[in-house]
Amino acid sequence: xxxxxxxxxxxxxxxxxxxxxxxxxxxxxxxxxxxxxxxxxxxxxxxxxxxxxxxxxxxxxxxxxxxxxxxxxxxxxxxxxxxxxxxxxxxxxxxxxxxxxxxxxxxxxxxxxxxxxxxxxxxxxxxxxxxxxxxxxxxxxxxxxxxxxxxxxxxxxxxxxxxxxxxxxxxxxxxxxxxxxxxxxxxxxxxxxxxxxxxxxxxxxxxxxxxxxxxxxxxxxxxxxxxxxxxxxxxxxxxxxxxxxxxxxxxxxxxxxxxxxxxxxxxxxxxxxxxxxxxxxxxxxxxxxxxxxxxxxxxxxxxxxxxxxxxxxxxxxx
Numbered sequence: 001x002x003x004x005x006x007x008x009x010x011x012x013x014x015x016x017x018x019x020x021x022x023x024x025x026x027x028x029x030x031x032x033x034x035x036x037x038x039x040x041x042x043x044x045x046x047x048x049x050x051x052x053x054x055x056x057x058x059x060x061x062x063x064x065x066x067x068x069x070x071x072x073x074x075x076x077x078x079x080x081x082x083x084x085x086x087x088x089x090x091x092x093x094x095x096x097x098x099x100x101x102x103x104x105x106x107x108x109x110x111x112x113x114x115x116x117x118x119x120x121x122x123x124x125x126x127x128x129x130x131x132x133x134x135x136x137x138x139x140x141x142x143x144x145x146x147x148x149x150x151x152x153x154x155x156x157x158x159x160x161x162x163x164x165x166x167x168x169x170x171x172x173x174x175x176x177x178x179x180x181x182x183x184x185x186x187x188x189x190x191x192x193x194x195x196x197x198x199x200x201x202x203x204x205x206x207x208x209x210x211x212x213x214x215x216x217x218x219x220x221x222x223x224x225x226x227x228x229x230x231x232x233x234x235x236x237x238x239x240x241x242x243x244x245x246x247x248x249x250x251x252x253x254x255x256x257x258x259x260x261x262x263x264x265x266x267x268x269x270x271x272x273x274x275x276x277x278x279x280x281x282x283x284x285x286x287x288x289x290x291x292x293x294x295x296x297x298x299x300x301x302x303x304x305x306x307x308x309x310x311x312x313x314x315x316x317x318x
Contacts, residue, residue: 054281060274071281082282084257085265086289092173092261093240096180100236101229104184108191122192129185137249140179141166166251169258176246176259187232194228195221223306230305234294241290262286 054071056064075082111122143150144165152162163171198221206216222229244263247253253260253268266286270279 050280050283053277054284056277056280058276060276064277067277071278074278075281075285081257081260081265085260085262088173088258088260089241089243089262092176092180092243093237095174095177096240097233097236099177100180100184100187101232103181104187104232105191105229107184108188108195111188111192112195122189126185126189129183132183133245134249136179136182137246140182140246141250144175144179166259167255169255172251172255172259176243179246180240187236190228190232191225194225198224226305227307230297230301234297237293237297238290241286241293
């Protein structure tokens with residue numbers, strides 16, 4: 001009888017935790033199921049389907065027809081607008097990414113000062129990044145208006161005749177680059193957080209040794225926030241290569257295709273010319289470009305990104 005009681009106790013001690021583990025596992029699967037299903041149905045599924053469509057001739061109202069690599073051959077050899085759109089996008093990406101990083105870091109350094117009411121200024125500089133899309137495009141159309149626009153009016157106060165901006169093939173991309181500064185508030189907040197994490201004793205020690213403010217910025221601040229620069233650089237490049245709304249609303253790719261961004265041309269092929277197969281090939285080509293650029297930046301990060309807790313040896317591992 002004692003043995004039977006001991007065996008029952010042993011059985012209960014093993015069965016209860018096992019049942020509880022099963023219940024916890026079931027609850028876990030139920031909670032993550034919506035996210036997993038949403039990813040499979042709305043992201044991974046369309047992604048794989050677009051890869052299949054890139055080898056098809058699909059006009060939306062017609063049945064898909066397998067044509068092999070014809071879409072890809074057209075992409076690389078028969079469509080000059082592809083290279084025009086890539087040139088426009090690359091020009092915009094270089095200008096907006098570099099200018100955006102410099103301006104957002106500069107503003108973050110200003111917002112890092114300990115003065116009265118600095119929280120209000122931080123909010124003011126961040127608020128524009130909350131608003132995006134069509135309202136921002138309409139606002140900047142008024143700013144860049146060559147006759148009554150705010151920018152040309154301000155230039156006129158100094159005796160400068162402003163350009164036609166959105167109506168000039170030379171100035172339209174610089175106008176979009178200037179407009180991209182509207183959304184630097186997000187990067188500014190990230191830079192601000194990293195600047196507040198730089199040990200103050202390093203600056204104090206360097207100042208005692210006679211280092212100037214510029215020297216402290218180059219030799220202390222920049223290395224300490226290099227990982228955040230790396231992070232913002234990756235996000236900025238990915239975002240710049242997917243620019244669409246401003247060109248679609250403000251210029252429709254003009255004048256003379258001077259603002260024909262790659263994603264705008266992709267949109268035209270998909271939803272205006274109904275060449276879904278060709279548009280799918282374009283989308284995958286853009287994915288390959290962004291992936292290659294991201295991999296290149298990751299590869300080069302070991303040369304210029306400093307990780308405080310790991311030192312130089314740790315940098316080479318990244």
